[in-house]
Amino acid sequence: MYYLGIDIGSLSCDAVIIDKHENILAASVVPTGAKNKESIARVTDDVLRSAGISKSDIHGIISTGYGRDRVEDRLGAVTEITCHARGIKALIPNTKLLIDIGGQDSKSILLGQDGKVIDFAMNDKCAAGTGRFLEAMARALQVDIDDMANLDTGANGTLTISSMCTVFAESEVVSLIANATPVNEIVRGLNRSIASRTVSLMKRIAPDPLGMVVAMSGGVARNSGVVRAIGDLLGSKVFVPDSPDTVGALGAALIAKEKSNGRR
Amino acid sequence: MMLQYFKGLESGLQNAIQKGQASPRKLYSLEIARLGTRLYSGQDKVAWCGITAPFDVLNAMGMTSCFVEFIGAMLASTGVVGSFIDETDQIGYSSDSCSYHRAVTGATMKGLMPVPELLIGTTSPCSGGLAVLENIASHFNKQLFVLHIPQDESISNIQFLANQIREMVNFIRHITGISLDMDRLRLAVEHTNKTRELMVAVYDFAKQVPSPTTNKELSNFGIVMALFLGTEAAVHIAKSYYDEFEKRVKSNSGKSNEKIRLMWIQNRIQFKHPLESLLADEYKACIVVDELNDITWEPIDPNTIFEDIARRSISIPFNGTIQNRVKHLQKLAQEYKIDGAINPCNWGCRQGTGARGLIEDGLKEIGVPVLNLEVDCIDSRKFTEGQLKTRIEAFIEMIDARK
Numbered sequence: 001m002y003y004l005g006i007d008i009g010s011l012s013c014d015a016v017i018i019d020k021h022e023n024i025l026a027a028s029v030v031p032t033g034a035k036n037k038e039s040i041a042r043v044t045d046d047v048l049r050s051a052g053i054s055k056s057d058i059h060g061i062i063s064t065g066y067g068r069d070r071v072e073d074r075l076g077a078v079t080e081i082t083c084h085a086r087g088i089k090a091l092i093p094n095t096k097l098l099i100d101i102g103g104q105d106s107k108s109i110l111l112g113q114d115g116k117v118i119d120f121a122m123n124d125k126c127a128a129g130t131g132r133f134l135e136a137m138a139r140a141l142q143v144d145i146d147d148m149a150n151l152d153t154g155a156n157g158t159l160t161i162s163s164m165c166t167v168f169a170e171s172e173v174v175s176l177i178a179n180a181t182p183v184n185e186i187v188r189g190l191n192r193s194i195a196s197r198t199v200s201l202m203k204r205i206a207p208d209p210l211g212m213v214v215a216m217s218g219g220v221a222r223n224s225g226v227v228r229a230i231g232d233l234l235g236s237k238v239f240v241p242d243s244p245d246t247v248g249a250l251g252a253a254l255i256a257k258e259k260s261n262g263r264r
Numbered sequence: 265m266m267l268q269y270f271k272g273l274e275s276g277l278q279n280a281i282q283k284g285q286a287s288p289r290k291l292y293s294l295e296i297a298r299l300g301t302r303l304y305s306g307q308d309k310v311a312w313c314g315i316t317a318p319f320d321v322l323n324a325m326g327m328t329s330c331f332v333e334f335i336g337a338m339l340a341s342t343g344v345v346g347s348f349i350d351e352t353d354q355i356g357y358s359s360d361s362c363s364y365h366r367a368v369t370g371a372t373m374k375g376l377m378p379v380p381e382l383l384i385g386t387t388s389p390c391s392g393g394l395a396v397l398e399n400i401a402s403h404f405n406k407q408l409f410v411l412h413i414p415q416d417e418s419i420s421n422i423q424f425l426a427n428q429i430r431e432m433v434n435f436i437r438h439i440t441g442i443s444l445d446m447d448r449l450r451l452a453v454e455h456t457n458k459t460r461e462l463m464v465a466v467y468d469f470a471k472q473v474p475s476p477t478t479n480k481e482l483s484n485f486g487i488v489m490a491l492f493l494g495t496e497a498a499v500h501i502a503k504s505y506y507d508e509f510e511k512r513v514k515s516n517s518g519k520s521n522e523k524i525r526l527m528w529i530q531n532r533i534q535f536k537h538p539l540e541s542l543l544a545d546e547y548k549a550c551i552v553v554d555e556l557n558d559i560t561w562e563p564i565d566p567n568t569i570f571e572d573i574a575r576r577s578i579s580i581p582f583n584g585t586i587q588n589r590v591k592h593l594q595k596l597a598q599e600y601k602i603d604g605a606i607n608p609c610n611w612g613c614r615q616g617t618g619a620r621g622l623i624e625d626g627l628k629e630i631g632v633p634v635l636n637l638e639v640d641c642i643d644s645r646k647f648t649e650g651q652l653k654t655r656i657e658a659f660i661e662m663i664d665a666r667k
């Protein structure tokens with residue numbers, strides 16, 4: 001018996017297959033194209049192929065992410081907040097506070113002992129501090145987004161990026177480049193600006209996060225520079241699972257198993 | 265345009281009611297349509313007002329009166345609000361100020377607001393509303409009388425406001441030549457008291473588990489009913505709700521599958537949107553109470569009419585300290601046995617800014633989770649359906665998991 005979780009985000013479509021013992025059989029991440037349906041089909045084919053099973057072997061599908069209603073043959077659609085909480089509980093069991101920064105949303109989630117959501121907060125109207133923000137900044141810096149993680153090495157960290165708005169921050173970065181500001185300082189400044197937004201979001205639901213086990217999921221968690229900056233600001237370590245992008249899909253797969261067994 | 269709209273609405277509702285499709289909400293909407301028609305007919309003496317104006321006194325004087333935010337809400341519900349809002353950029357309104365006020369100001373600039381005979385401003389609940397009235401007064405070159413609403417209910421404050429209401433009556437007489445007929449006022453007060461009694465009973469029904477109400481039936485009810493106070497129509501509407509809810513409670517035909525009970529803080533979203541249906545259809549979640557659906561005042565004593573009306577204006581939950589507002593919300597949450605509260609946090613709300621965190625803490629203190637949305641309740645162009653849906657769904661999942 002196998003269960004499939006699919007997370008359709010604004011930047012990537014992620015899928016995870018688990019077996020009845022909740023072992024992860026396969027995981028896949030593909031970029032979300034203009035057509036959701038095609039991306040869903042692609043990520044499903046890909047994860048099935050990696051797991052070496054066919055669709056008829058799947059006992060239940062739960063979808064999540066902003067495109068969650070577009071997945072056919074699903075048992076149900078569950079929000080990414082519940083799914084990330086469920087997924088992180090399986091990977092880092094004592095997590096109390098989870099940060100999930102995806103393509104256009106950032107969320108902080110407070111978990112109970114049982115891994116259930118006690119409270120959550122989401123970024124306000126704009127997408128500052130999310131994956132899209134980082135993409136725009138990488139473009140302005142003319143660097144590869146995947147390389148940004150280590151580009152802040154050696155920075156003294158005195159620079160602050162004052163604009164929170166993606167558009168204004170982009171022009172601020174462009175003028176810093178024009179002023180020959182070293183790239184590592186700019187990247188550190190950007191990381192700190194994301195960290196400060198993220199920590200504010202965390203404090204909305206956990207005013208005193210010190211001493212809590214903090215974990216991070218979502219695509220931006222792959223950027224170790226951002227993770228470090230958040231940890232520095234919090235004064236504690238931020239744990240990141242091996243595949244932060246697929247935490248939501250894993251949570252969805254686990255919920256699919258529970259729902260199939262009639263436990264939820 | 266607006267006159268046709270209200271006339272069309274009025275005749276459509278009348279037809280439906282005559283065909284036997286009467287419902288409390290239809291009767292309520294019919295009265296809104298009638299008010300709209302009167303405002304735009306060009307025949308009536310119109311008074312544009314602030315939200316806490318004493319509408320029963322104004323009705324007794326034969327003034328067709330309405331708070332300006334009503335027009336903002338109507339423009340939003342008809343889906344044409346965008347161009348009016350944009351118009352106000354030109355006169356210095358910032359794009360993140362309250363869209364109720366921007367819409368009304370835009371409508372004034374575009375010639376869509378009926379020319380008032382006079383204006384009655386109130387300093388509560390927000391300074392933005394008063395500023396709009398000042399703008400309209402200067403646009404039409406009409407006189408504005410401002411009622412300064414004190415923040416708490418001391419004897420001297422009540423006297424202070426009661427005297428202002430008396431002055432308001434003189435102001436209206438001075439401008440229109442209409443005197444206040446005390447017999448008419450006493451009759452209006454009778455209607456007000458009857459309406460009050462019925463509304464208290466309607467709210468008591470709504471408190472029952474399961475509640476006889478649905479997500480939309482009592483939306484905007486308390487605030488709009490204030491406009492009809494002092495009239496027979498208000499009694500009629502309240503009685504219709506009373507009868508319908510009593511019937512549902514007796515026959516137990518309320519939603520027996522009501523799973524989650526919610527409180528809506530401040531105003532509803534005024535344009536068509538899918539969130540209320542989503543709550544009802546997908547999650548069996550019912551908004552059983554709105555912050556403004558409450559009677560916070562005692563019946564008006566015919567011997568102390570002005571004092572009691574003053575007391576009523578001071579008592580509305582939006583007036584006074586945030587602490588008062590929090591206490592009121594806690595009381596509603598307990599009386600209605602709610603599982604969670606949704607605060608739309610209307611963009612640029614002059615009154616709500618700063619209150620959000622205190623309200624959240626106050627409700628959490630009594631075990632009620634709060635979802636803060638970021639919605640412009642008037643401007644549908646800023647409605648981010650996906651984001652809002654995710655927040656609401658996650659909130660309901662969280663409440664569900666706690667049960």
Ligand code: SF4
Nearest residue numbers: 362390610613614615
């Ligand atoms: S939403 Fe706030 S600012 Fe706007 S009218 Fe209401 S109280 Fe005033």
